Amino acid sequence: MQIELTEEQRLLRDTCREFAEKELRPNAKRWDREHRFPAEAVGKAFELGLGGVAVPSEWGGAGMDTVAYALAIEEISRGCASVGVTLSVNNSLFCDPVFKYGNDQQKERWLKPFARGEKIGCFGLTEPQAGSDAAEQRTTAVRKGDRYLVNGTKNWITNGPVANAIVMFTMTDLSKGTKGITAFVVDTDTPGFVRQKTDEKLGICASPSCTIFFDNLEVPAWQRLGAEGDGFKIAMSTLDGGRIGIAAQAIGIGRAAFEEARDYAKLRKTFDVPIAQHQAIQFMLADMATELEAARLLTLRAAAMKDQGLRHTRESAMAKLYASEAANRVADKALQIHGGMGYSKEMDVERHFRDARITEIYEGTSEIQRLVISNALLK
Amino acid sequence: MDFALTDEQQRLVETARKFTKEKIIPVAQRLDEHGTFPKEICEQAWEIGLMNAEIPQEYGGLGLSTLDHVLMAEEINYGCAGIGTTLLGNNLAAMPLILAGTEDQKKKFCGSLTEAPIFAAYACSEPDAGSDVAGMRTAVRKVGQEYVMTGQKRWITNARFASWYTVFGRIGDVRDRHKGITCFVVPRDLPGVSVGKKEDKLGQRASDTSDVLFEEVKLGKEHLVGEEGQGFKIAMKTFDRSRPWIAAGACGIMRRALDECRRYALERKAFGQAIAQFQAIQFMLAEMAMKYEATRLLMWKASWSIGQGKLDAIESSYAKAFGADSAMAVATDAVQIFGGYGYTKEYPVEKLMRDAKLLQIYEGTSQIQRMVIARNLLAQGQ
Numbered sequence: 001m002q003i004e005l006t007e008e009q010r011l012l013r014d015t016c017r018e019f020a021e022k023e024l025r026p027n028a029k030r031w032d033r034e035h036r037f038p039a040e041a042v043g044k045a046f047e048l049g050l051g052g053v054a055v056p057s058e059w060g061g062a063g064m065d066t067v068a069y070a071l072a073i074e075e076i077s078r079g080c081a082s083v084g085v086t087l088s089v090n091n092s093l094f095c096d097p098v099f100k101y102g103n104d105q106q107k108e109r110w111l112k113p114f115a116r117g118e119k120i121g122c123f124g125l126t127e128p129q130a131g132s133d134a135a136e137q138r139t140t141a142v143r144k145g146d147r148y149l150v151n152g153t154k155n156w157i158t159n160g161p162v163a164n165a166i167v168m169f170t171m172t173d174l175s176k177g178t179k180g181i182t183a184f185v186v187d188t189d190t191p192g193f194v195r196q197k198t199d200e201k202l203g204i205c206a207s208p209s210c211t212i213f214f215d216n217l218e219v220p221a222w223q224r225l226g227a228e229g230d231g232f233k234i235a236m237s238t239l240d241g242g243r244i245g246i247a248a249q250a251i252g253i254g255r256a257a258f259e260e261a262r263d264y265a266k267l268r269k270t271f272d273v274p275i276a277q278h279q280a281i282q283f284m285l286a287d288m289a290t291e292l293e294a295a296r297l298l299t300l301r302a303a304a305m306k307d308q309g310l311r312h313t314r315e316s317a318m319a320k321l322y323a324s325e326a327a328n329r330v331a332d333k334a335l336q337i338h339g340g341m342g343y344s345k346e347m348d349v350e351r352h353f354r355d356a357r358i359t360e361i362y363e364g365t366s367e368i369q370r371l372v373i374s375n376a377l378l379k
Numbered sequence: 380m381d382f383a384l385t386d387e388q389q390r391l392v393e394t395a396r397k398f399t400k401e402k403i404i405p406v407a408q409r410l411d412e413h414g415t416f417p418k419e420i421c422e423q424a425w426e427i428g429l430m431n432a433e434i435p436q437e438y439g440g441l442g443l444s445t446l447d448h449v450l451m452a453e454e455i456n457y458g459c460a461g462i463g464t465t466l467l468g469n470n471l472a473a474m475p476l477i478l479a480g481t482e483d484q485k486k487k488f489c490g491s492l493t494e495a496p497i498f499a500a501y502a503c504s505e506p507d508a509g510s511d512v513a514g515m516r517t518a519v520r521k522v523g524q525e526y527v528m529t530g531q532k533r534w535i536t537n538a539r540f541a542s543w544y545t546v547f548g549r550i551g552d553v554r555d556r557h558k559g560i561t562c563f564v565v566p567r568d569l570p571g572v573s574v575g576k577k578e579d580k581l582g583q584r585a586s587d588t589s590d591v592l593f594e595e596v597k598l599g600k601e602h603l604v605g606e607e608g609q610g611f612k613i614a615m616k617t618f619d620r621s622r623p624w625i626a627a628g629a630c631g632i633m634r635r636a637l638d639e640c641r642r643y644a645l646e647r648k649a650f651g652q653a654i655a656q657f658q659a660i661q662f663m664l665a666e667m668a669m670k671y672e673a674t675r676l677l678m679w680k681a682s683w684s685i686g687q688g689k690l691d692a693i694e695s696s697y698a699k700a701f702g703a704d705s706a707m708a709v710a711t712d713a714v715q716i717f718g719g720y721g722y723t724k725e726y727p728v729e730k731l732m733r734d735a736k737l738l739q740i741y742e743g744t745s746q747i748q749r750m751v752i753a754r755n756l757l758a759q760g761q
Binding site for chain 2: 126129131132133135136155156199200201202203269270271272280328332335336339340342343344345346350353354357358360361362365366367370
């Protein structure tokens with residue numbers, strides 16, 4: 001057993017850490033307050049090769065692996081969770097399925113520029129009535145010659161307001177249930193692709209998401225990803241990878257909160273000593289660090305399995321479940337350690353507390369992760 | 380042993396519930412969004428007797444017991460904890476006067492709250508003295524028969540709108556810790572009193588939280604509450620009386636979360652059935668209900684004890700700590716039950732979660748409650 005990063009992985013992690021420290025951390029509070037998508041910072045992150053970390057270089061990616069990707073997302077999210085998820089969606093939910101299921105013609109158009117970070121992708125699975133129950137797709141795609149006519153609604157589409165293309169899921173045969181789900185990749189400037197206003201959320205306010213209507217959207221058949229009926233399988237296997245990104249994002253948020261709490265505890269005095277000297281605070285810090293360490297190990301293990309081509313559904317779900325819940329416990333304790341100061345928007349910890357909450361909801365709620373894990377256990 | 384409410388209490392609850400439904404719930408989201416102080420709502424609440432609950436009748440107040448008060452406060456907090464906190468602010472400012480003030484002070488200052496819908500604020504915390512009350516630095520110099528106060532108070536509820544403040548300052552050296560801390564009632568219009576920056580908060584955004592500054596403020600004997608050096612004791616006694624109110628905030632938030640979640644769980648479908656049919660959701664709802672019920676009982680017990688005159692700090696702290704921690708857990712689960720919808724501002728549960736967090740911080744953090752509890756427990760063992 002060997003738990004050590006390669007030179008390349010370490011280098012990427014350190015580069016991302018430096019970038020986050022310089023470009024993201026000093027600005028994240030302002031982006032959050034202004035609900036502003038930091039296009040420029042995301043562009044700089046793309047220049048570092050963070051558009052498609054694990055995509056081979058011949059397809060425009062950085063040619064690294066999922067472990068490196070997880071390390072990068074943690075570092076970026078430590079600086080700004082919104083930028084973290086923007087990148088995670090582009091890598092895991094857009095580039096990954098196009099790389100895995102796309103043909104060369106599709107990859108040429110929808111992988112290269114997106115992995116290079118010249119364009120941004122999004123992922124359209126969730127619908128108003130199909131959140132946890134993703135199989136309940138109501139968006140329909142009806143074949144008309146060499147085209148499909150798509151109608152329906154997708155909501156909470158992260159990157160939706162800024163994306164150039166979407167990997168989206170539709171029903172081509174309602175009678176077949178999950179076997180009637182079909183995936184497409186579509187440019188967002190296609191007529192019939194209609195964006196609603198940006199969502200107002202509790203946190204990750206610099207990551208824009210929105211509802212999207214497909215109003216007689218015409219999609220040429222060659223833009224279908226995989227065969228008709230492959231969609232559910234594509235969605236589920238994509239999420240196995242996506243959950244690694246969200247776990248890493250959660251750890252990044254948790255680490256930011258932890259580090260701020262640790263530093264604050266050394267400065268703030270009560271009863272004549274720094275609060276770091278009170279056992280109540282010491283034990284909170286000990287638990288926070290332990291949980292983050294465990295979450296990181298679960299996440300890197302899932303990432304390593306993906307890199308080895310092993311089935312990692314259960315491991316990704318465990319990583320995502322544990323990391324997201326740990327991040328919330330850590331952020332809550334970090335705010336508590338800051339006391340009244342932590343409740344104020346002056347401190348970053350208030351934002352971490354709000355940002356952490358989403359990691360237990362998107363890309364499968366904690367309940368769905370438990371469902372996935374217990375299904376795997378009982379099979 | 381009897382847990383039934385009297386007819387009078389029942390009527391009080393109904394009045395508060397109706398007011399909450401008609402006046403608070405429709406505007407709570409908007410006030411939160413813009414951080415707007417609920418002045419009009421407070422005026423209306425004052426009009427029908429939902430403010431200044433514990434001010435004795437001889438000073439024009441309602442003279443309600445703590446139990447009556449928490450029953451009413453739970454209803455208000457069901458609608459909006461930010462408004463709940465605003466209404467509590469006056470009671471908190473008045474409590475040191477009720478406990479230790481002179482007849483004149485009670486008539487003048489407590490009476491002023493009942494004569495018109497005005498606000499008062501309790502000013503104890505400082506930038507460097509939150510949990511550690513005895514570490515406060517606001518200095519009071521004695522000059523002949525007068526006192527001169529200089530200092531800065533932080534996180535003061537209602538500060539910006541208050542006509543007077545109950546302020547704790549220190550006569551003597553900061554190394555004397557709790558000795559020397561003295562309580563004063565300070566009219567807003569005295570020279571040297573000003574309001575500083577307003578906090579931009581995570582939650583309870585309708586409630587005003589601001590700094591109050593005192594610069595060489597000249598005070599007389601008529602402003603001294605209790606005796607010199609009694610301030611720390613007065614502050615602690617006030618907290619013993621006020622902590623059940625925070626448990627009422629917790630009860631309001633939890634009952635709201637439970638109602639919202641029950642309705643949503645019965646409507647929302649996944650995997651071909653209402654999510655209420657899933658054990659994972661059922662167990663969350665069961666936890667929520669247990670936590671609400673247990674908090675309410677702790678709050679009733681602490682409030683009843685206060686009414687019996689056998690106040691025990693430990694009971695108020697049980698109710699406050701258990702209630703605040705429970706409300707945080709319940710509101711967090713409420714967001715989870717609502718899933719993606721819970722994370723958006725379209726539904727009320729994300730606000731419940733933001734609002735709940737403050738309950739674990741103000742009027743003594745959850746950590747301070749545990750210190751109070753442990754200290755009492757260990758003293759009993761000696």
